[in-house]
Structures are given as structure tokens and as C-alpha cells.
Amino acid sequence: MADRPNVVVFFSDQQRWDTTGLNGCPLELTPNFDYWGSRGTVFPYATTPQPVCGPARACLQTGKYATAVGDGCHTNGRLLPADHDSFAKRFADAGYTTGYFGKWHLGRNEHDENQAVIAEDRGGWDHWLAAQALEACSDGYHTILYDKDNRETKLPGYRVDAVADAGIRFIGEQAPTGEPFCMMISEIEPHMQNHRDAHPAPAGYEERYRGRWTPPDLQTLPGVPGFYEHLTGGNAQQALPGYLGSIKRLDEAFGRVMDALISYGIADNTIVVYTSDHGCHFRTRNDEYKRSCHDVSIRVPCMIHGGPFTGGGRDERPFQLTDLVPTLCDAAGVNAPEGAHGKSALGDLPDEAFVQISESHFGRAVRTNRWKYAAIAPNAKASDRHANDLVESHLYDLVADPYELVNLAGQPDYAEVRADMKQRLIRRMEQAGEPTPTIADTHRPKHEIGQQVQRETRPSDDLHPLTS
Numbered sequence: 001m002a003d004r005p006n007v008v009v010f011f012s013d014q015q016r017w018d019t020t021g022l023n024g025c026p027l028e029l030t031p032n033f034d035y036w037g038s039r040g041t042v043f044p045y046a047t048t049p050q051p052v053c054g055p056a057r058a059c060l061q062t063g064k065y066a067t068a069v070g071d072g073c074h075t076n077g078r079l080l081p082a083d084h085d086s087f088a089k090r091f092a093d094a095g096y097t098t099g100y101f102g103k104w105h106l107g108r109n110e111h112d113e114n115q116a117v118i119a120e121d122r123g124g125w126d127h128w129l130a131a132q133a134l135e136a137c138s139d140g141y142h143t144i145l146y147d148k149d150n151r152e153t154k155l156p157g158y159r160v161d162a163v164a165d166a167g168i169r170f171i172g173e174q175a176p177t178g179e180p181f182c183m184m185i186s187e188i189e190p191h192m193q194n195h196r197d198a199h200p201a202p203a204g205y206e207e208r209y210r211g212r213w214t215p216p217d218l219q220t221l222p223g224v225p226g227f228y229e230h231l232t233g234g235n236a237q238q239a240l241p242g243y244l245g246s247i248k249r250l251d252e253a254f255g256r257v258m259d260a261l262i263s264y265g266i267a268d269n270t271i272v273v274y275t276s277d278h279g280c281h282f283r284t285r286n287d288e289y290k291r292s293c294h295d296v297s298i299r300v301p302c303m304i305h306g307g308p309f310t311g312g313g314r315d316e317r318p319f320q321l322t323d324l325v326p327t328l329c330d331a332a333g334v335n336a337p338e339g340a341h342g343k344s345a346l347g348d349l350p351d352e353a354f355v356q357i358s359e360s361h362f363g364r365a366v367r368t369n370r371w372k373y374a375a376i377a378p379n380a381k382a383s384d385r386h387a388n389d390l391v392e393s394h395l396y397d398l399v400a401d402p403y404e405l406v407n408l409a410g411q412p413d414y415a416e417v418r419a420d421m422k423q424r425l426i427r428r429m430e431q432a433g434e435p436t437p438t439i440a441d442t443h444r445p446k447h448e449i450g451q452q453v454q455r456e457t458r459p460s461d462d463l464h465p466l467t468s
Contacts, residue, residue, distance in 0.1 A: 005307050006270040007091065007182040007328055008171075008261070010254050011060075012247075013053065013103060013191040014289065015276035017046065017299040018215055019247050027213055029248050032255035033274055033303060040272075040305030041312030043319040043345075045369060047353040048278045051290040051297040052076060053191075054105045055358065056277035060321045061086045061106065061123050063340030065432040066356055072385040073106070074358045080106035082120040085337040087325045089124035091182040094334040099127035099170045102145070102163040102186035103134035113137070116146035125184075129153060129166045134188040140200030158202045160189050160246065164253035168260045175264035180332075185257065189246040190280075192239070192289070201245025209244040217296055217403040218282060234284035243280070271306035271331055273324065291360035293374035293394055294404050298355050298367070307331045308346060316369065318353035319345055341432060354428035362387050364437075365394070366425045372396040372404065373421030375439050386434050392418065392442040410442035 017023050021034040022042050049059045055066035058073035058080055066074040070081035080086070088098045100122065107117035115131035122128060128148045131137050137144040143155040143162040155162035167185035174181040192199050218236040254274055261267040280289050281296040290297045302319060304312075308331055322342030329336040330344035343349050355374075357363035361382050365374035374394035377387035395408040395418060408414050422439050430436055 003269075004094075004096075004180040005332055006174075006180050006261075006266060007096075007273075007332060008167075008257065008270055009184045009273045009275070009324075009328075010257060011102075011184055011186045012250050012274075012276040012301075013186075013188050014278060014280045015190055015247060015250075015301055016215070016279045016296060017044070017301050019244065020301045022303070023301065025213075027209065027244065029244060030251040030301075032251045032258065033301065036258060036272065036305045037274075037303030039310065040303055041309040041315050041345075043302040043304075043315050043317075045316055045353075045367075046275065046300050046302030046319045047298045047321075047355065047367060048276075048300055049320050049322050049354060050074065050356050050358070051278040051292065052359055053103075053277055054078060055356075056321060057105050060277075060324055061088075063087075063322050063325045063337045063342040065322060065341050065354070066358075067385050068339075068341065068433045074356060074385055075383050076105070076359070078106075079108055079121055080123050084123075085339070086123045087328075087337065088122075088126070088182070090325075090329055090334050090337055091332070092124060092126065094332070096180045096182040096334075097127070097174055097177075098125050099167070099174075099181065099183040100125035100186070101129050101166040101170065101184065102131075103188050104130045104132050104186070107132040109133075114152075115144070116150040116152075118150070119148075127170060127183075130186070134159075134163075135191060135194050138188070139193055140202070158249060159200075160187055160202070160249045160253050163187050164257060168257060171257070171260045171264065171266075175266050182332075187250060187253075189250055190243045197235075199239055199242035199246055201242040202249050205245030205248055206241040207245075208241075208248070210241040212241075212244075214240065215296075217405075218284060234282040236282040236284070239282055268306075271304065271309065271328060273302070273304050273328070275302040275321070275324070276300040277321070286360050288360075291357060293355060293357060293363055293365040293372065295367075295372070295398075295402075296404075298353075298365075304345075315345065317345070317349045318351070318367065318369070319349060320353050323349065350428075352424055352428070354425075354432065356432070358382055358384075363393070364390065364425060364429060366421060366428055367398075368421075368424075370397070370399055371417060371421055372398055373418070373425060374409075375422075375425060375437075377437075388435055388437050390437045390439045392422070392439055395421070 020030040054076040107121040115137040285292040326336040327345045355365040362377040362380035375390040380387035
């Protein structure tokens with residue numbers, strides 16, 4: 001067993017893809033991500049299949065789209081079924097010791113004060129120090145996790161470091177055995193602290209990034225009424241400094257994890273992943289932070305180092321969280337979870353990414369490296385698992401309009417593109433086990449190009465509605 005690679009997944013929460021140097025951020029926030037990614041394989045167009053916390057995690061753990069996990073894990077507050085095949089179960093069956101540390105969000109205590117996760121809800125992970133919704137039982141300098149026996153454990157230090165240190169201790173315990181291990185370090189940062197709608201950075205870090213840099217999609221747009229995609233004002237100017245400061249500390253913690261692997265002499269035999277569950281648009285595309293078809297919601301940082309990924313360079317194919325576990329299984333010689341929709345990046349990947357959207361509205365989207373096409377079901381509930389009657393809602397030319405400011409949906413000049421993307425979306429919905437939909441065309445005069453489809457409902461946040 002000793003010749004099998006170890007597997008480490010370092011998982012952040014709500015981190016935009018463009019916060020890394022390899023994806024163009026000018027702030028040097030992520031020197032460790034950039035160093036290891038430049039020596040491994042970076043996926044600049046990596047996306048989540050579901051831009052909200054719990055569903056994204058269900059996709060990662062199973063390799064399936066969220067609607068196909070049990071009776072559906074497409075909204076927060078739904079359990080990962082105990083009898084479902086999963087990431088941890090596959091590696092455990094192959095003789096790996098498994099460990100999970102940090103935020104889980106696939107158990108049953110989402111709104112309870114006690115955020116312990118009972119054993120049957122843990123997806124097959126063995127060693128355990130985690131919490132169902134970490135933001136509900138902790139804050140920036142107050143970290144509460146629960147061990148395998150559901151005993152409350154208070155950890156010292158800034159929350160990013162507390163969770164990372166738990167993972168590093170596990171590495172220290174497993175490395176001397178010579179037996180392979182598979183682990184996840186699931187951080188909550190840079191997700192906001194729900195009860196006060198803030199991004200608590202470590203002391204002194206928020207000040208470093210105040211007024212330094214604003215991503216282009218969050219900058220004030222030149223006002224040409226009726227032309228640019230409607231964006232709300234959002235809260236980026238208030239939230240960005242803390243958000244960026246916590247990402248800096250995440251990268252430092254990731255560097256310490258890599259240092260631990262080096263110090264134990266196992267870095268060369270460990271496959272390491274850094275990625276996130278979804279992005280963040282700071283209330284510019286709807287009235288919260290994600291749950292939309294836009295790249296700022298669905299694109300995530302992603303790099304893999306080790307094994308066949310060392311020296312891989314830039315892989316610009318559409319890689320998704322559903323592909324991660326099949327990819328890691330393939331690299332380690334382990335069978336992928338049964339029924340996984342995702343594909344191994346060591347083989348062929350589809351030409352487009354497929355995204356399911358819930359909680360803000362019922363939406364579906366496909367993204368190629370050139371085009372984004374999305375549809376909504378105006379008569380469906382935002383929490384519905386399936387819908388048959390959809391309407392085209394968004395079309396973006398991602399080369400000409402990388403920040404998705406001009407919505408081309410319904411425009412006759414793009415009829416061929418719209419028809420092709422519509423068929424791609426229908427095919428991907430069918431492959432995900434959804435009923436074959438009808439997608440009606442949208443017809444709008446040119447002066448309405450860019451107007452955003454109205455949302456039928458206001459979503460709650462992952463735990464509690466935000467208060468002003």
C-alpha cells in the first residue's frame with residue numbers, strides 16, 4: 001500500500017477564482033497556491049456545478065450533480081444519504097485512512113446551536129474533527145469543532161489556522177505509518193460570518209487590502225442606460241478588505257500544509273488539491289453573494305499538484321467539482337463512486353460545464369470557453385428539484401465580454417449560437433438524470449439587451465437571512 005499516493009484536498013468557501021495570482025490577481029495574495037500550481041496543473045476555467053454551499057459539497061463528495069444525490073441535495077439543509085457511494089468510502093475500501101476537518105454542511109443540524117454531525121451523516125469519513133455549519137458555531141477567533149465522539153472541541157487561534165492545524169496534526173499522525181491517507185481540510189473562509197454579514201480577517205490583515213484593488217466586475221460601470229447588464233450596487237467596497245485578508249491567511253495555511261508534507265518526506269508521494277465550493281459577487285447579481293449563472297458565482301480557483309499532475313501546466317478544459325473525485329480516484333488507482341457524472345481529468349472531459357442553480361430561482365446553464373447560456377423556469381419554485389418548462393435568460397460572449405455585462409439572450413443576430421447552446425443544455429440536463437425540458441426563446445428589442453431576469457424569490461443565506 002505504501003506506493004499509493006496520499007491525497008490532500010484543501011477546500012476554501014466562497015472564494016473567487018480571480019483572487020489567485022495564476023488567475024490574474026495583482027495583490028500577491030496567494031504565493032503558495034501560485035508556486036505549487038505553477039509546478040503542478042492549474043485549471044483556470046474550473047467551475048462549481050452548484051453555486052451554493054451544501055449542494056456544491058454534495059457534488060464534490062459523490063461526483064454527481066446535486067439533483068441526483070439521493071432524493072436531491074440541490075438546496076442547503078439536505079442530508080448526504082448514508083447509503084450513498086462517496087469519496088471517502090471509495091478510498092477507505094482501497095485501504096486508505098481517511099480524515100475530515102472543518103466545515104461539512106451535509107448533515108442535519110444546520111440551524112441548531114450544537115453543530116455536531118452524527119456518524120451516519122459523515123459520508124464515510126473516519127477520523128473527524130468538524131462541524132455541520134462552521135459559521136454557526138464559530139467566528140474569526142472562536143473555533144468550535146466536534147470530534148468523532150461528538151465532543152465539543154475549542155481550538156485556539158484564527159479560525160483558518162485552527163482548522164488547518166487539525167489537518168496538519170493528522171498528517172503528523174499518519175505519515176510515520178507509511179500507509180496511504182486521504183483527507184480534506186474544509187475551511188469556512190472567506191465566506192462571510194452570517195450573523196453580522198462580515199468577513200473577519202486576522203488582526204491587521206483587513207487594513208492591508210483597504211482600497212488596494214477591486215475586480216473589474218465590481219467596479220463602477222460607465223453609465224449607458226439599457227445597455228449594460230443591470231448590476232446592483234452591492235457591498236464590495238465594505239466587504240473586500242476583510243475578504244481578501246482572509247484569503248491571504250488561507251494561502252499561508254495552505255503553505256504550512258505543504259511544509260508539513262515536505263518535512264515528513266511525503267510531498268513527492270502526495271496529490272494535493274486546492275479549490276473552493278463557489279465564488280462571490282457581493283450582491284451585484286442578486287441580493288446576496290452567489291446563486292447565479294455568472295462566472296463570479298461559478299468559477300473557482302483550482303490547482304492539483306503531485307502524481308500525474310506535476311508539470312501539467314494550464315489545463316483550460318471545463319473542469320468541475322463533480323470531476324474532482326473521479327480524477328483523484330483515477331490518479332490513485334481507486335474505483336470512482338458508483339454512478340458519478342464527473343469524469344477524470346486524466347482522460348477526456350466534456351466541452352462545456354453544466355450548472356444547476358437553486359434557492360434564488362430555478363436555473364440551468366452551460367459554459368464553454370467562449371459562450372455562457374442559461375435558462376430559468378419562471379413557474380417553478382426556487383427549491384424544486386426538476387422543471388420541464390424553461391425560458392432562455394442569459395447569453396454571454398465570454399471573449400468579447402469577460403465580465404458578463406451585456407446579456408445577448410433573445411437576440412436574432414446570435415440565433416445559431418443560441419440554438420447550439422440550447423441543445424447542449426438540454427443534453428446535459430438529460431445526462432444529469434433530469435427530465436427533457438422545453439426551452440422557449442426570449443425575444444427582446446435591442447434596447448433591452450442586458451436587462452437581468454427578475455428573481456421570483458429572495459433567497460435566505462446559507463444559515464440566516466442577512467440583517468441590515
